[in-house]
Amino acid sequence: MDSPDPSRSKRTAFLLSQLGALASARFAERTRELGLTPSDAGVLRLLGRTPGLSQRSLADRLGAVPSRVVPLIDSLETRGLVTRERSSTDRRNYELRLTDEGMKALGKLRGIAERHEAELLAPLTSEQSAQLGSLLARLASAHALDTDLHRDTTVQ
Amino acid sequence: MDSPDPSRSKRTAFLLSQLGALASARFAERTRELGLTPSDAGVLRLLGRTPGLSQRSLADRLGAVPSRVVPLIDSLETRGLVTRERSSTDRRNYELRLTDEGMKALGKLRGIAERHEAELLAPLTSEQSAQLGSLLARLASAHALDTDLHRDTTVQ
DNA sequence: AAAAATGATTCACCTGTTGAATGATTCTGT
């Protein structure tokens, strides 16, 4: 039952990587049931919060490269969740917005995120959960991860 | 500077995903300076702990598929860090072992892991670090992540 | 001895991602 190395339990950084991957994988499972990827979810969330965003600024906030955003929006537009409309003031830009269906999807995603979090933190008491949240928030802030910017595989 | 949604800070599951990705990315940077991938590091660590392992059981402990292990060992063998030797008792199996160079690399990796952890947890006091470690260990254990088995991108 | 199981390998393939080049539009300095 114990670690094979009795003198020291597993490294905290290791646990963080493992649990982070677990959390991402579980979240991806859930969004897949809606036919969405975690990246799709990130786009919907951002457009819900900031309608009219251009693909460029969406890419920035997502921590992605602009060329990555193109097929992402393509797919969401095809499925009727997002609209592209040329900005009247700067016709280089698109203005991206959620359709009604997109808003509905976003609502479902919020529910998913809630259940996801509840499931993940189920093994902890509510005090422990709060403590964990506070410690992680402190870490994220110190490592400049507290913006809306998501990097690497964390684009969700 | 504040979150655009003032009523609630960011979800803990989200922070976990983000910080896990950050930890993985930083670790990957460091191993890359040794010319190793995180997967290489996982192989070396496991072979250091359990010499003579077959590729099959290595795959099991890594949470990988056997065909994935082949190029991994190929590369390590080419670089002189690992040896393949047919088992005398069952000539289907290889017995994998670290060379002296492999052991040296493993030593460097341990140093890297130590500095990695120190850097990651630097924003916390030592009590907070201990607390975080304990909470994460509890979560990992409850989610059956406490074995040597690494899944997904966590193969390091 | 025949049949089934096991370990390693190959191979075609997939997903997600990146960077460079391109065309359209807008901005800048003179």
Place this chain on the structure above:
DNA sequence: ACAGAATCATTCAACAGGTGAATCATTTTT
């Protein structure tokens, strides 16, 4: 107003990491 620089979206070739099916050699089962 104009030439040149910058910006947005897009395409495209390419890459890394990873997977599953098929194959061959060997061992186990019956």
